[in-house]
Amino acid sequence: MTSITDDGGYSGRMPASGSRRGPTKGDQRERALIDAARTVLRKKPLAQVTIDELAAAAGIARSGFYFYFESKQALLAALCETVLGESEQELAEWVESDGLDREALRRGLARSLKRWQIDGRWLCEAFVNPFPGPEIVEIRERVTANGCTAITRRVERDIRAGVTVVGDPTLLALMVVKLRLTMFAHAFTSPDEQTDDDLLDSLTDATLRLLYGTVPTGPTAIGEPLPATV
Amino acid sequence: MTSITDDGGYSGRMPASGSRRGPTKGDQRERALIDAARTVLRKKPLAQVTIDELAAAAGIARSGFYFYFESKQALLAALCETVLGESEQELAEWVESDGLDREALRRGLARSLKRWQIDGRWLCEAFVNPFPGPEIVEIRERVTANGCTAITRRVERDIRAGVTVVGDPTLLALMVVKLRLTMFAHAFTSPDEQTDDDLLDSLTDATLRLLYGTVPTGPTAIGEPLPATV
């Protein structure tokens, strides 16, 4: 970590900017490394990427890499941080919508799918790989927890609005989050098994069905309870 | 596996038995390696296990390992083969049952959960890890496909019996299989987040809800259609 206060845990160095002035050369290099990782990790799994390769792609020597990051995993963690907000935004529209806005949910899933189709390889590496090392686990848990609480809050609002939800909301939310992840991962690794539309339809229905026990045909206004299922 | 014509692709050697006589010393060593792997891989992820460690646990020198397996991954693949049948048995009771036998499903899930609690670490490694190498991918795809076709057949039988199923049965089956896997993996890595019973209840309901759109309270006889959901 080598930080005086707290650097978020992923970088081996303190970004010099924050005082004034434009990005220092170090900041630029750090960004270059993250960008390099993003590109390189689209093509091969982390285990097959050497630090040499990442450093070269960023224009520095291998040993220079360690000035910026402690390991490949730390770099991947930093890469994840950069897209952390995006995934929450994708859920946001639906989570904040009123009623069981099927279309909003589908749009969010479609955006996520698009992201996974581009960066699926390293997203898998970070969010599906069971033991990716401590740095990444930390981030993953944060992201998963955020997704779960967002959905849980949404569901609790629905309950207050009179919609019947069967089962423990926390576990339901977890299943929804996990199902999204695996299915996106599956779509990345086996892209030809189904069309995007089929996948999105199935995933949209599945989400609603998991949470509410049934699939509404059109938008349902708040306060208009769904048919309850035991 | 261990057949004369085809070794399944995981072993670097032709098992000597098949002619006559009991297991040769080689066969014993091979078993010893698989057993050693089973034990060692309960404690650490594959990446942190050295071939030296596996060989030592089986009582041979490191270089001797390569007589039996091409790599750690190949050994893990062999280990997976040994439990391949179990996972199908766990599903079998429910798949072959009549009606939407909720209890049979739950029993099957409970058996799987138990297995995952013991061998979760390497099961994750093989069935959750996105890029575990070709040997393991081959096995995983076989297992997943088997699970999917079993469920698909089950669902198609239900449809013929008059039960309403919403959505593409193939994708539904895939989601059910994937959801099981991630949730078991989650239960292994975060065992204290929920009780086994809660997890099993949720997973049972989720499965039925994904497939049939609703959760029956008691056993439902074939031919007695569930309430249809759009």
Next chain:
DNA sequence: TCGTTTTTCAACACGGTGTCGAGAAAACTC
């Protein structure tokens, strides 16, 4: 400009992987 801080990298030590080939042990034949 000078002193300080940041950045770079060659050289090194280490540990795991995979190969090779000679020789030991086991299995089989008669």
Next chain:
DNA sequence: GAGTTTTCTCGACACCGTGTTGAAAAACGA
């Protein structure tokens, strides 16, 4: 059970990726 063949064992080697260190270059601030 002696002779032959096959199976098995393991030390020695070459290779590659990792992570560290220390000294020097570049950038920065006054």
